[in-house]
Amino acid sequence: MKKLMVAAALALLSGSVFAEYSFEVYNNTGSRIVGIEASEDGDSWGDFNIGRGIPSGATSKLVWDSSTDDGNCVWAFRATFADGSVSEEVDFDFCEEDLVLEFD
Numbered sequence: 737m738k739k740l741m742v743a744a745a746l747a748l749l750s751g752s753v754f755a756e757y758s759f760e761v762y763n764n765t766g767s768r769i770v771g772i773e774a775s776e777d778g779d780s781w782g783d784f785n786i787g788r789g790i791p792s793g794a795t796s797k798l799v800w801d802s803s804t805d806d807g808n809c810v811w812a813f814r815a816t817f818a819d820g821s822v823s824e825e826v827d828f829d830f831c832e833e834d835l836v837l838e839f840d
Contacts (some may be wrong), residue, residue, distance in 0.1 A: 741767050750782065756799055757796075757799065757800040757804070757805070757830075758797055758798060758799045758800065759798055759800075759830065759835050759836070759837060760795050760796065760797050760798070760835075760836045760837070761786075761790060761795065761796050761798055761836070761837045761838075761839070762794075762795045762836055762837065762838045762839070763786040763790045763791065763792055763794055763795075763796075763815075763839055764793070764838050764840045765792055765817065765839055766792050766838060767792060767817040767819055767821075767833055767838060768789045768790065768791050768792060768817065768818040768819050769786065769815045769816070769817060769818075769839060770782060770786075770789040770811065770816055770817065770818050771786065771789075771791050771815065771816035772784045772786055772790075772814075772815050772816075773813070773814050773815075774811050774812065774813050775811065775812045775813075775825075776804075776807050776808055776812075778825070780810055780812075782799050782801075783818070784808060785803070786798070789818070795836070807832035809822075809830050810828070810829050810830070811827070812825045812826065812827050812828075812829050813826055813827075813828055813837060814826070814840045816834060823839055
């Protein structure tokens with residue numbers, strides 16, 4: 737995954753460098769997203785904390801856990817909806833800049 741660069745002035749002021757890897761999820765469905773899972777290998781899945789969910793028509797910012805910093809660019813994602821249905825797995829390339837995951 738591409739490393740985010742922190743401004744040199746900020747590094748000088750704080751004494752340390754902090755990089756946060758994030759992306760946006762757009763819910764383009766008629767149902768609230770209540771869960772999002774990601775998998776690097778297609779076998780093991782991890783949950784994102786999305787609080788009360790992502791309403792229909794809304795966009796939410798999600799942040800990667802620091803344990804994924806050295807992971808691959810391509811990850812599989814799936815969403816669980818309020819009605820209990822689960823989306824198909826979709827691969828996304830997180831090395832792309834300004835990536836927005838859209839669930840239809």
